[in-house]
Amino acid sequence: xKLNEKGLLVVISGPSGVGKGTVRRALFxxxxxxxxxxxxxxxxxxxxxxxxxxDYYFVDRKTFEKMIEENKFLEWAEFVxxxxxxxxxxxxxxxxxxxxxxxxxxxxxxLQIRKQIKDAVFIFIVPPGKKALYDRLTKRGTESDxxxxxxxxxxxxxxxxxxxxxxxxVNDEVTNAAERIMAIIRAEHAKTQRSIHNYLKMxxxx
Amino acid sequence: xKLNEKGLLVVISGPSGVGKGTVRRALFxxxxxxxxxxxxxxxxxxxxxxxxxxDYYFVDRKTFEKMIEENKFLEWAEFVxxxxxxxxxxxxxxxxxxxxxxxxxxxxxxLQIRKQIKDAVFIFIVPPGKKALYDRLTKRGTESDxxxxxxxxxxxxxxxxxxxxxxxxVNDEVTNAAERIMAIIRAEHAKTQRSIHNYLKMxxxx
Numbered sequence: 001x002k003l004n005e006k007g008l009l010v011v012i013s014g015p016s017g018v019g020k021g022t023v024r025r026a027l028f029x030x031x032x033x034x035x036x037x038x039x040x041x042x043x044x045x046x047x048x049x050x051x052x053x054x055d056y057y058f059v060d061r062k063t064f065e066k067m068i069e070e071n072k073f074l075e076w077a078e079f080v081x082x083x084x085x086x087x088x089x090x091x092x093x094x095x096x097x098x099x100x101x102x103x104x105x106x107x108x109x110x111l112q113i114r115k116q117i118k119d120a121v122f123i124f125i126v127p128p129g130k131k132a133l134y135d136r137l138t139k140r141g142t143e144s145d146x147x148x149x150x151x152x153x154x155x156x157x158x159x160x161x162x163x164x165x166x167x168x169x170v171n172d173e174v175t176n177a178a179e180r181i182m183a184i185i186r187a188e189h190a191k192t193q194r195s196i197h198n199y200l201k202m203x204x205x206x
Numbered sequence: 207x208k209l210n211e212k213g214l215l216v217v218i219s220g221p222s223g224v225g226k227g228t229v230r231r232a233l234f235x236x237x238x239x240x241x242x243x244x245x246x247x248x249x250x251x252x253x254x255x256x257x258x259x260x261d262y263y264f265v266d267r268k269t270f271e272k273m274i275e276e277n278k279f280l281e282w283a284e285f286v287x288x289x290x291x292x293x294x295x296x297x298x299x300x301x302x303x304x305x306x307x308x309x310x311x312x313x314x315x316x317l318q319i320r321k322q323i324k325d326a327v328f329i330f331i332v333p334p335g336k337k338a339l340y341d342r343l344t345k346r347g348t349e350s351d352x353x354x355x356x357x358x359x360x361x362x363x364x365x366x367x368x369x370x371x372x373x374x375x376v377n378d379e380v381t382n383a384a385e386r387i388m389a390i391i392r393a394e395h396a397k398t399q400r401s402i403h404n405y406l407k408m409x410x411x412x
Contacts, residue, residue: 003374124398130409159409167396168209168405180396187393190373190386192330199374203336203365 003195003202007095009117010035010102010185013110014125015158016151017137019171023125024104026178033182038091038103041067044082057087075105075112086113100185107158114164121188123181124165128172209401209408213301215323216241216308216391219316220331221364222357223343225377229331230310232384239388244297244309247273250288263293281311281318292319306391313364320370327394329387330371334378 012027014020028035041057043064052058064083068076076085086103094101103113114122127133137151162168167184171177188194218233220226234241247263249270258264270289274282282291292309300307309319320328333339343357368374373390377383394400 003376123396126405129411162405163398163402165398167393168398168401169396170209180392183389183392184396186386186389187373190329190375190390192369192371192374195374196369199332199368205335 003198004189004191005098005198006194007097007099007101008185008188009091009095009113009120010100010181011110011113011120011122012102012104012125012181013107013122013165014171015107015127015133015155017133017155018125018127019136019174020104020125022174023169023171023177023181024102026174027102027181030178030182033100035100035102035185036094038086038101040084041073041087042082042084044084074116075109077106077109088116107161111161111164119194121167121184122165123167123169123184124162125169125171125177126159126162128170130159209404210395210397211304211404212400213303213305213307214391214394215297215301215319215326216306216387217316217319217326217328218308218310218331218387219313219328219371220377221313221333221339221361223339223361224331224333225342225380226310226331228380229375229377229383229387230308232380233308233387236384236388239306241306241308241391242300244292244307246290247279247293248288248290250290280322281315283312283315294322313367317367317370325400327373327390328371329373329375329390330368331375331377331383332365332368334376336365 012020012024024037027033028037039053039055039057041059041064043059043061046052046056046058050056061083064076064085067073067085067087072088073085074088074091076083078084086105086109091101091103105113110122113120127136133155134152137155138148143151169177169180169184218226218230230243233239234243245259245261245263247265247270249265249267252258252262252264256262267289270282270291273279273291273293278294279291280294280297282289284290292311292315297307297309311319316328319326333342339361340358343361344354349357375383375386375390
């Protein structure tokens with residue numbers, strides 16, 4: 001029995017190259033979860049096999065720009081000529097329905113959301129050490145030295161933003177990290193500030 | 207890998223009759239935990255089978271009263287002519303050693319501890335409804351009507367102290383409640399305020 005029947009927005013973020021995506025996928029593979037993945041919107045054309053409303057919501061630039069103007073994104077950014085964003089309304093609806101919505105997102109986007117949704121849960125995924133991350137970033141293999149240096153510089157800056165998050169989860173082993181996130185979600189529901197309202201209602205009714 | 211290597215004091219409390227003891231026992235039966243139960247001190251004589259240092263620390267009144275004077279209890283109280291208390295030093299040592307110490311205690315004692323240990327985790331166990339608790343309190347069977355009324359009055363007052371706790375856990379089903387507490391303990395370790403110090407140290411070292 002959950003006292004907090006409202007949903008929860010769980011924002012999973014962390015420095016570039018830490019393996020956010022892998023952890024998020026492992027989270028969705030855990031048994032008995034009721035998580036929903038938040039689907040981003042983009043103006044980039046779908047790749048072969050990508051499904052609209054599943055991988056992304058694919059829209060044209062005009063639609064996206066109109067939504068920016070109307071403040072319909074929790075966050076958005078432009079990468080290499082394409083827009084990417086998190087539509088606000090869909091997430092708000094799901095949370096009102098009591099769903100747990102998971103968002104996996106870059107540090108910059110996460111901090112944009114923090115300003116808008118105060119009671120979301122912000123989780124910062126970190127590597128078991130800086131070296132582990134650098135190894136990972138350099139071993140992708142396909143990139144130029146300059147590109148790699150850029151990525152490392154970005155990660156260096158992002159590393160220092162941990163204090164803006166509610167939780168720090170070490171990605172030492174993917175399943176461990178996913179289980180820690182699941183524990184955080186369970187614990188957040190039990191937090192007095194989230195559950196006291198329904199608790200007092202329960203006392204009234206009984 | 208835990209960033210927070212310090213221990214944690216977990217205070218399990220709740221209104222009289224809610225089943226704190228049962229939940230605490232279920233918690234210690236969960237697999238792979240590293241919890242330690244905090245042993246109380248008392249001046250009441252040991253009952254048959256009770257072991258000093260296991261069920262209680264059994265001491266005489268003089269020793270207990272000296273410890274009160276020296277402020278050596280996190281909380282203490284006198285019931286029916288006997289003292290009961292939680293020795294401070296033992297708990298502080300265990301926490302410094304990185305242990306997770308669980309204390310199961312009445313509401314009054316829990317609130318005394320809250321004033322002394324700011325970073326302990328306070329969990330309020332509640333029944334799935336008031337009626338469930340009253341049924342439980344009246345069905346103990348061995349008590350007079352007056353005694354039962356007293357207990358219910360006490361529980362009524364305690365019900366309203368939920369807001370002084372960090373978490374509210376519904377004891378709908380004992381194992382569920384114990385698992386929720388375990389999730390809270392895991393999540394607390396990942397909290398940024400507990401783990402940022404070691405996280406920054408990790409960045410330095412690597």
